[in-house]
Amino acid sequence: MTMQSAPAPRRRIGLVGAGGIALAHMPGLLRLGDVVVHSKDGAGELADTFADAAASAGRTVTVAATLEDLLAAVDVVDVVVPTPAHATVVRAALAAGKHVVSEKPLARTDADAExxxxxxAAADRQLYPAHVVRWFPAYRRLHKAVTTGLLGDLAVLRFSRSGAFPSRVPWFGDRTQSGGVVMDQMIHDLDIARWVAGPVTRVSAVSVRTGTDDAPVEEAPVEAAHVLLTHASGAISHVAGLWGPQHLAFTTEYSVTGTLGSLSHSSLAEEDTRSDLAAPTTVDGFLPAVDPAEDPYALELADFVAAFDGEPLPRVTAADGAVAVHIANAALASIESGQPVEVSL
Incomplete structure (x- = not known):
């Protein structure tokens, strides 16, 4: 008689938080297991929103009354609470013996991130920051172009990211809580710059903010910042970020130039990535067609959960998340002092 092994238990994933980014995480989480949600507000509404999708996938979405209840019921934890609460919730999840995914930034302060x-490490648990831009096709192509030497030695990198000021969620606009446009929005491009151009030795930044927080939504403030990174290699990265008027569409761009050519991207362009290389015949198949159905959030979460199961480690580490926090805080320090900040990151 052939003995059949028992089926693997269903994975239970804890989602802590039910704000806007939870909507982006839920489809990917439901591909991976049953979901238990806990949040100060909105957990029931989030569960209701995804009830049909869960049923179609043969999954369940349930609500935990407390964080303790959630931690007792799940195998892994995905933290999507507001930035000021990241460190507290991640500590609780690690103390409960869970592997953890945390939305960016990993923490608001350098000390908490470290x-x-x-x-x-002490708990022998895996912790990953959700720097999802590393999973977006245009940025994966950039990393591949650099690591395979297609661009040669990097010289100048320019990144920009723009969107509407997040006036409907007050804590976003409070720099002490969110870190403002630098920590909340630009941290993606600060991370990408280091991912492709290597360690950072100097950070210099300026910013401007106009308007008042108590203005009507349609007259929300505008906040912009420019951050200049000097890399150990000698390359220079210019990162620009804008939280603008409420009608402003979300856009991203980059242009990266090295000794063998350049690669650029614009989310507004019909052909979103363009190359200008000295020997284009050497890059056959370098810019493959991208399936628009690919969800970077789902791909990111799948890679994290696979690593939890013993498969290869993903393309971002907890240490990367801590370094991104350090760079963003160095930029904020430069804004306050008006002077560059020397770092070793």
Whole structure:
């Protein structure tokens, strides 16, 4: 008689938080297991929103009354609470013996970010920051172009990211809580710049903000910043970010130039990535067609959960998340002082 092994238990994923980014995480989480949600507000509404999708996938979405209840019921934890609460929730999840995904930034302060990395190592648990831009096709192409030498030695990198000021969620606009446009929005491009151009030795930044927080939504403030990174290689990255008027569409761009050519991207362009290389015949198949159905959030979460199961480690680490926090805070320090900040990141 052939003995059949018992089926693997269903994975239970805890989602802590039910704000806007939870909507982006839920489809990917439902591909991976049953979901238990806990949040100060909105957990029931989030569960209701995805009830049909869960049923179609043969999954369940349930609500936990407390964080403790959630931690007792799940195998892994996905943290999508507001930035000021990241460190507290991640610590609790690690203390409960769970592998953890945390939305970016890993923490608001350098000390908290370093503490989380140390706690994960001490607990022998995996912790990953959700720097999802590393999973977007245009940025994967850029990383491949650099790591395969197609652009040669990098010289100048320019990144920009624009969107409407997040006036409907007050804590976003409070720099002490969110870190403002630098920590909340531009941290993606600060991370990408280091991912492709290597360690950073100097950070210099300026910013401007107009308008008042108590203005009507349609007259929300505008905040912009420019951050200049000097890399150990000698390359220079210019990162620009804008939280603009409420009608402003979300857009991203980059242009990266090295000794063998350049690569650029614009989310507004019909052909979103363009190359200008000295020997284009050497890059056959370098810019493959991208399936628009690919969901970078789902791909990111799938890679994290696969790593939890013992498969290869993903393309971002807890240490990367802590370094991104350090760079963003160095930029904020430069804005306050008007002087560049020397770092070793």
């Amino acid at each position: 503490d989380l990395v140390a706690r994960a």
